[in-house]
Amino acid sequence: MNFGSDNQSGVSPAVLQGIVEASTGVAGSYANDHWTQAANAKLSDIFEKPVQVFFVATGTASNCLALSALVQPWHSILCHSQAHIAVDELSAPELFTGGARLVLMGDDGGKLTAQLLSDTLQKLPADRPHNQIPGALSITQCTESGQVYSVEEIRALTEVAHAAGLRVHMDGARFSNALATLECSPADITWKAGVDVLCLGASKNGALALEAVIFFDDTLAKDFDLRRKRSGHLVSKGRLFGAQMCAWLENNHWIKLAHKANEVALALEHCLKQHPAIQLAWPVQANELFAVMPTALFERLKTEGVRLNE
Amino acid sequence: MNFGSDNQSGVSPAVLQGIVEASTGVAGSYANDHWTQAANAKLSDIFEKPVQVFFVATGTASNCLALSALVQPWHSILCHSQAHIAVDELSAPELFTGGARLVLMGDDGGKLTAQLLSDTLQKLPADRPHNQIPGALSITQCTESGQVYSVEEIRALTEVAHAAGLRVHMDGARFSNALATLECSPADITWKAGVDVLCLGASKNGALALEAVIFFDDTLAKDFDLRRKRSGHLVSKGRLFGAQMCAWLENNHWIKLAHKANEVALALEHCLKQHPAIQLAWPVQANELFAVMPTALFERLKTEGVRLNE
Amino acid sequence: MNFGSDNQSGVSPAVLQGIVEASTGVAGSYANDHWTQAANAKLSDIFEKPVQVFFVATGTASNCLALSALVQPWHSILCHSQAHIAVDELSAPELFTGGARLVLMGDDGGKLTAQLLSDTLQKLPADRPHNQIPGALSITQCTESGQVYSVEEIRALTEVAHAAGLRVHMDGARFSNALATLECSPADITWKAGVDVLCLGASKNGALALEAVIFFDDTLAKDFDLRRKRSGHLVSKGRLFGAQMCAWLENNHWIKLAHKANEVALALEHCLKQHPAIQLAWPVQANELFAVMPTALFERLKTEGVRLNE
Amino acid sequence: MNFGSDNQSGVSPAVLQGIVEASTGVAGSYANDHWTQAANAKLSDIFEKPVQVFFVATGTASNCLALSALVQPWHSILCHSQAHIAVDELSAPELFTGGARLVLMGDDGGKLTAQLLSDTLQKLPADRPHNQIPGALSITQCTESGQVYSVEEIRALTEVAHAAGLRVHMDGARFSNALATLECSPADITWKAGVDVLCLGASKNGALALEAVIFFDDTLAKDFDLRRKRSGHLVSKGRLFGAQMCAWLENNHWIKLAHKANEVALALEHCLKQHPAIQLAWPVQANELFAVMPTALFERLKTEGVRLNE
Known part of the structure; x- marks a missing residue:
């Protein structure tokens, strides 16, 4: 059994099939292929407005490139003290923004x-x-602890942010898991609630390597093609990303995968609640579960081959 | 017919099969998977010494990350005026090196x-x-015009470079095509000839998205894991790269693909030489061919559906 | 009366005289003048070992250039949450270090x-x-609140830092005031106590514009001339700095000035303690005094022309 | 006799007197002093329109900060191959602009x-x-070889530049010498001829350390205070610069100094023309003179104590 991070799991058969189909024959390079174009159109459709989309291979690139479009080097970026950009992306925020500083809250x-x-x-x-x-302001949806922001909570945050002259970034590495939890449309929880740019992650929910930077405000995307190229994130065979995204979105596959992951987490929570020695740090709201258990139990589980993140 | 850039072609069936096989099941993330480890071991074997290998998705990332390990911001990087780093990678060399300057020659x-x-x-x-x-010093093998450096030529260049205190980088986006042309081992044309770091490209010769930064001197690779992470180039499902590389190297597949590409270019050269209106800018030495033809002919070919790069 | 920051005061007559004397006639540019050389020799003398000295015009340049010699972009710099580098130097630490991150303590x-x-x-x-x-690790001596570290406190800090692989920087914008308080030599409280680089400030204690980056470890100073030039801080008429430093050090002038400033602060503290409505945030240990007073009193003082920093 | 660079000479008595007078007493820090304000007003007067002025201590800081306000990291800056920014400022242009690239012409x-x-x-x-x-586009007035651009030449250059979407920077390290040669006003040869930002140098013509970045277009100056602070170039006792500039401009002192320097250069040219073994690389148009002479003569002059730049 493996309860490690969701980036250790494999690729969904449907997404893999998309890659396979796109891998033969000649296609335009540098995102000038029909898969990429179809994926972009599909995302504009899903988000109920024309959006500017840029694909990259990693969450760090996605988040930090997006932030670089929002701030200058003399700006600060406010985020949660446990945010991925604060804790897991080395000094990529500084590199991409040219030296903006994170201000940690919470x-x-x-x-x-x-x-x-x-x-x-x-x-x-x-x-x-x-x-x-x-x-x-950078918000993570779901949070690193697996909590899900409601539409009202996002809107309250973006209102304060915009009133103070801040742009709003959403780290959506697990956005699909949040969507599966919430009763709302992708548009409701993003631009309609005041989010300026969403980093939509697919790598942790069925894709191989796929993150999309989605701008809801065209002016912010103005030079983003140059930002992406300059940091080495413009892949020559762009269909790799386009094909994954097409397959991931097709037939609501992304939401179905997220529902399944969330259900497994809930079922696991139910089981663990029966166990007197285990406590849950936070209620499960999406696909993440943080259990507090005695060291002895933790070691026994590892001995028995269960894989856990410390 | 398509004579566009080699990054417009699809993926070799063997490499694609490698991706498919690696895509199911759980594996360690961030290059801690057995495909990546096997690929590293195989490269050490092929290059006849233990090498430090780091995979990334693009040639720009590969070249510029490698250069950042060789120079400080107050250094200059000498290269050909047509080098990919000079002409095709925007200001990525400056971003990754923190501001080193290119000095163009030729x-x-x-x-x-x-x-x-x-x-x-x-x-x-x-x-x-x-x-x-x-x-x-940055050398491109084969050059942007498809010319191949001999072992002696490389050695003469690296001797001058090392005597002047310069490190030597090789942009090997088409390294396999050069190997297929030369009668030598991978080691002969790299570290044995004085190359400090090789950027070995597979994306233009059968892979989907795969570039390997290969250090022949361990001390240069010391903080390279941090450089890669900081620029957003550490992919979470690292098996994507490991699996491609294993399949690409297996059974000398990479060299066979390169031979085939070179043969096609040579055959094409043979044909074109018959045509009185067409001249070749340089003799074909690998898989690139630059034809000079009358505008009218160029336009006619395009009209007939032949795809060419201008 | 003016109780504003010490950077609002004028230049000591002795230092001004030094500038005047150095301003006529021809002299080598870019720190190749005899004032700069004499100042360097004098500092090696004062610090009881050969030191590497580099003059710049501002404290921000001094601190951030020094830090850039200690860390890589993937490093963090630990400092007090009220440190000048954390609160008063915009994102200069990030610019000069290429993106290192501050970790705030206290x-x-x-x-x-x-x-x-x-x-x-x-x-x-x-x-x-x-x-x-x-x-x-960056330590401020005196601290932003006017507190002075003892030799033992510095040594305890640098021991923990060095054991953890950290280099130690001392922001000495008010170093002379600390020296005037402590019963120790400049060497005792710096390199003998484990400090790797000192930013010695003169601008706040009698000079016009003069900060010295002083390396106690030659290897750290290796490329510092290039760092200074690259950031535009190599002044052509370097005698401006050399002459100020010569005059500032001559006859222990710097320590005498610091003693005087400290005494004035102590005398003021004595007066304020008599006033029932005023409290002192911290005991005066050097030349800074932080008084907590009722708003009405603060406003009255301002009305009467007393200049205070809020 | 000394024919070294003009940055080896001393300070004009009038400018020194300005420094002396401003050095006593309390004044607002960080450019909030009345000398700085008076200097700004005087410059707006001289340039016949309200200008935004920022003082710094070095030409490298002045040029590179100004350029950073004109370009993004993915831009190129076109300049002469002998320009100071290309040859004498290390990689400061890259540091300040975040990685823009110089394109050399001529x-x-x-x-x-x-x-x-x-x-x-x-x-x-x-x-x-x-x-x-x-x-x-960056233009140097006078050029590094001492040539002076006419108003028509500047206008022709800026017209091409603006039509191509480029902003225009003028490196005016020796601007006053050019003014003394030309029969025109400061406004004529700058903003009226299409220059967007002028770096006006005083250090090479009588001042101690004084360079002014002068914006003719307010929008370009928008965040310049932050750029200056972030690079450590905001001097706390800003009156150092304000006082020098007031004295330098007073009674047309700057132009008189430039006339004198130009006249000396012309007189020297006249002498040298008599000497059969010496040739002048370019006609003297301002205060620089480049003589080509036999090595033996050069060595003899050095032996006799004449100081020359090679």
């Missing part, structure tokens, strides 16, 4: 709140030109 | 020579701290 | 302790290559 | 022409997103 594994954001903004020193100017 | 499509390198080095202003310090 | 205005440093290091995530690697 | 010591600029622009590869996009 100590535990919970969600950001409009109140916390508002308080943080108020406390930040604001003596120009000596201090960073807040430039962007 | 006006036409030919090869660099030890004499040209030596002359260029001598003419560069060297008033510290006002001028860049030459830090690296 | 919430209040106090000093860093070896225990706090040790605890912080232990809690930092250390999953290579996903997390920053701690690369440097 | 092989000899002459001036740029509209034709050369136009031809160069036409030949540059323009395959987005693979190639840099031309973003700025």
